[in-house]
Amino acid sequence: MTIGIGGWGSRRKPMSLIREILRSDLKDLTIVSYGGPDVGLLCAAGKVKKLIYGFVSLDSIPLEPHFRKARQSGAIEVVELDEGMLQWGLYAAALRLPFLPTRAGLGSDVLKYNPELKLVKSPYEDGEELVAVPALHLDVALIHMNRADAAGNGQFLGPDPYFDDLYCGAATRRFMSCEKIVPTKDLLLEGSLHTLKIHRMLIDGVIEAPGGAHFTECPPDYGRDEAFQKQYALAARDPDAWKDFVAQYLSLNSEAEYQEAVRKNR
Amino acid sequence: MSDFTRAEVCVAACADCYRGDGEKLASAFGTIPMIGAKLARSTFEPDLVMTDGIASTLANVLPVSSGPDGKAPPEPVVDGWFPFRTIFDVLWSGQRHVIMIASQIDRFGNQNFACIGDYRKPKAQLLGMRGAPGNTISHTTSYWIPNHSRNTFVEKVDVVSGVGYDRARALGEASTRHHEVRRVVSNLAVFDFGGADQSMRLVSLHPGVSIDEVVEATGFELEVADSVPETRGPNEQELVLIRDVLDPGKARDNEVKA
Numbered sequence: 001m002t003i004g005i006g007g008w009g010s011r012r013k014p015m016s017l018i019r020e021i022l023r024s025d026l027k028d029l030t031i032v033s034y035g036g037p038d039v040g041l042l043c044a045a046g047k048v049k050k051l052i053y054g055f056v057s058l059d060s061i062p063l064e065p066h067f068r069k070a071r072q073s074g075a076i077e078v079v080e081l082d083e084g085m086l087q088w089g090l091y092a093a094a095l096r097l098p099f100l101p102t103r104a105g106l107g108s109d110v111l112k113y114n115p116e117l118k119l120v121k122s123p124y125e126d127g128e129e130l131v132a133v134p135a136l137h138l139d140v141a142l143i144h145m146n147r148a149d150a151a152g153n154g155q156f157l158g159p160d161p162y163f164d165d166l167y168c169g170a171a172t173r174r175f176m177s178c179e180k181i182v183p184t185k186d187l188l189l190e191g192s193l194h195t196l197k198i199h200r201m202l203i204d205g206v207i208e209a210p211g212g213a214h215f216t217e218c219p220p221d222y223g224r225d226e227a228f229q230k231q232y233a234l235a236a237r238d239p240d241a242w243k244d245f246v247a248q249y250l251s252l253n254s255e256a257e258y259q260e261a262v263r264k265n266r
Numbered sequence: 267m268s269d270f271t272r273a274e275v276c277v278a279a280c281a282d283c284y285r286g287d288g289e290k291l292a293s294a295f296g297t298i299p300m301i302g303a304k305l306a307r308s309t310f311e312p313d314l315v316m317t318d319g320i321a322s323t324l325a326n327v328l329p330v331s332s333g334p335d336g337k338a339p340p341e342p343v344v345d346g347w348f349p350f351r352t353i354f355d356v357l358w359s360g361q362r363h364v365i366m367i368a369s370q371i372d373r374f375g376n377q378n379f380a381c382i383g384d385y386r387k388p389k390a391q392l393l394g395m396r397g398a399p400g401n402t403i404s405h406t407t408s409y410w411i412p413n414h415s416r417n418t419f420v421e422k423v424d425v426v427s428g429v430g431y432d433r434a435r436a437l438g439e440a441s442t443r444h445h446e447v448r449r450v451v452s453n454l455a456v457f458d459f460g461g462a463d464q465s466m467r468l469v470s471l472h473p474g475v476s477i478d479e480v481v482e483a484t485g486f487e488l489e490v491a492d493s494v495p496e497t498r499g500p501n502e503q504e505l506v507l508i509r510d511v512l513d514p515g516k517a518r519d520n521e522v523k524a
Contacts, residue, residue, distance in 0.1 A: 054397075071387075074386060084397065085399075104400030109426040159322065162349070
């Protein structure tokens, strides 16, 4: 199964949905992401077969330690794209196009290590050779928003929509968690019309998950939990420490228990 | 007067990379390039466009660090919305000049910060390709290398994330017209690509650094310009800006020892 995960790095990631995947028996996943701890956690849990990504970073900690481990042990198959190419692949899928052309990737080792990427020649007078970024079709898209209504209209209240609408456009099934479900008539109380980036046409299921982006940031509702993120990154250094971290936060029965464990140890 | 530090020379050298750019988006990674870009914007390139590092462009210049006096930094004056998708649009349009960091760079300006060793099972996974392939083929790029050594200036980079002149040339005119690796600034010297076949050339030495020292620390045969002046230090006005306005907390000294 191919799962696309919205957000960016350690920002507004649908972490409660990721934790649900960790509790499930899903495996051999293909993950598409501008990755952060979503990718790190899924790699650490051995859920990832193939990773299609623009980067994987924790932002304030530039290198994602669990992703690094997976890469350095050769545990996962990777398709690493230029950041803009990943957007293009999602956009192509969302527009039902087989590919979109770009210069990005030309001359770099992106093409060397992804030999399935093809070039395309402009049919116009310029005859320019460009990279044809293939559509990135997703089985499932997962995103996290600040607000939503029960019909699946989603609202971002932070500074950046990232590419969440494109993930949804590229996917067959689209699921959105949000900090708070509000009545439709209240959707404009906290943000302007322009913050209603996710339309219900893009969404199949919505769930209220307060703190659902933890420990990534979800402004203006909350910032990144830097202390927790540090603890997460440190635990990656040592298998015993990681086992403790998993016992304390991840091998729990529900999101509610996770949130409780985070609260207790604050 | 030479009453400035090596870090401050590096800041001025990074600022000089932006000379002549006008109304372009100036992006900079690393502390010293960031101060450099702000210095250029505050002096000889007032039209440069800069973001707050999140999703806005700012009409004013904010410091990279706060001083010991605890003076509150100026309030940001937002003049534009620049989420990531807009940054991508702008960079593909060519209206940007980025200073990126290179973990490795070769004589033609091919850059690697993706990983060290075999790509399929790297010895060290670094940042990854990130935006480097798209940046380098779309607009002007310069590089900052805080630790000039044979490990960073290499004969051949392990992975090409940023495209150098030999590879751009091989793609033909359609690609070379958007490709420019302008300068490399290291903690020792400044380089351009005015050498044979657009190879790297030493153009100035930071005060107190010798040609031999640079050649010794470089893992490929380096072209040396006919005359190699000393890299200029910041002038009085620039020094005041660096010390009192842009970096009163001396974050620059953490990147290059004074």
